[in-house]
Amino acid sequence: DAGVTQSPTHLIKTRGQHVTLRCSPISGHKSVSWYQQVLGQGPQFIFQYYEKEERGRGNFPDRFSARQFPNYSSELNVNALLLGDSALYLCASSPSWSYNEQFFGPGTRLTVL
Amino acid sequence: GDSVTQMEGPVTLSEEAFLTINCTYTATGYPSLFWYVQYPGEGLQLLLKATKADDKGSNKGFEATYRKETTSFHLEKGSVQVSDSAVYFCALSSGGTNAGKSTFGDGTTLTVKP
Numbered sequence: 001d002a003g004v005t006q007s008p009t010h011l012i013k014t015r016g017q018h019v020t021l022r023c024s025p026i027s028g029h030k031s032v033s034w035y036q037q038v039l040g041q042g043p044q045f046i047f048q049y050y051e052k053e054e055r056g057r058g059n060f061p062d063r064f065s066a067r068q069f070p071n072y073s074s075e076l077n078v079n080a081l082l083l084g085d086s087a088l089y090l091c092a093s094s095p096s097w098s099y100n101e102q103f104f105g106p107g108t109r110l111t112v113l
Numbered sequence: 114g115d116s117v118t119q120m121e122g123p124v125t126l127s128e129e130a131f132l133t134i135n136c137t138y139t140a141t142g143y144p145s146l147f148w149y150v151q152y153p154g155e156g157l158q159l160l161l162k163a164t165k166a167d168d169k170g171s172n173k174g175f176e177a178t179y180r181k182e183t184t185s186f187h188l189e190k191g192s193v194q195v196s197d198s199a200v201y202f203c204a205l206s207s208g209g210t211n212a213g214k215s216t217f218g219d220g221t222t223l224t225v226k227p
Contacts, residue, residue, distance in 0.1 A: 004156075033213045042117075042202050042217030043157070056214050090156055097213055100145040100164065100206040104157040 002027070004093050004105035012111045013081050021076045021108045025093030031055070032074040033102060034066060035090040043090055049074055050097035078110075086112045115140045119203050119218035126225050132190040134221045136177075136203035139184065144205040146170075146179055146186040147215070151200045160188075160201070193225045 005024045013019050025032050031050045035043035045058040049068035068074045072093075078085055088109050092102035120135040138146065145164045149157040161170030166181035175190045186203060203218040 031213050033215075035215075040219070042204075042219045043215075045214045045216070048213035050213070058214070092157075092215075094213065098208065100208050101147070101159065101162060102206075102213070102215060103159070104149075106156040 004091055004103055006089075006091050006105040006108050008108060009106070010109045010111075012113065014113050015081055015083060017081050017112075018077065018079050019081060019110060021078075021089050021091075021110070022073065023076070023091030023093075023105060024073045025091075026103055029093035029095050029103070030072050031094045031097045031099065032068055032072065033092045033094075034074070034076045035092065036060070037088040037090055037107070039087070046076070048097070055097050081112045083112050086110060115144070115205060115207055115216040117203050117205055117216055117218040119201075119221050121221070123222040123224060126193055126223070128195055128225055128227050129192045130225075132188070132193045132197075132223070134188040134201055134203075134223070136186045136188065136218060137184050138186065138203070138205050140205055140207055140216075142207055143181075144207045146177070147204045147206070148175070148177055148186070148188050149202040149204060149217075151202065151220070153199075157202065193223070195225045195227055198223055198225045 033048040034046040037043040047066045048056040063079045088107040091105045116139045148160040161172040163170040163179035200220045
């Protein structure tokens, strides 16, 4: 079975631009979470979505938003990019919103110039 | 709130040496505990987990025991290999409404030299 997939793999943007990152969960998984991993640090939780509804939100500004589609795939959007948004963005899926173990994708490397 | 503290790295060992990476946590209730490994340029792979006190997670020669009394989940391996070189993350999930939110430590970089 295919694991969690993310696109694109790498992305370069300039300050002030907008970016959309995409994630497809493992087949049958209904929960998707997004994390930001800045170089040299552990991943930081951004959002969890389950059944197209937001279930949790981390301490990130409103420039960050996400949504989940009927097929359980998800998009993370970031507006008005800042240099500090440069990071690896990880998507993780799990079978349900209350399932503790998460399965991570390879990530999207975003560089903001 | 929840937090995870890992021993600072980097850690450099010779092949076949014994490995310990310390991890302590702060959480409400009874979290599940995890160790993830990240190879260069890749995402996170689950290495092992433990869901209740005194549980021992193990995989690929790595072990960690859930110690509630010391709020710790130290990672150990008896004999490391060059292929174990990677970044290791300790993490917890408090479960329930926070199940989809994992809290991670800052990672420990392990380099194993032949």
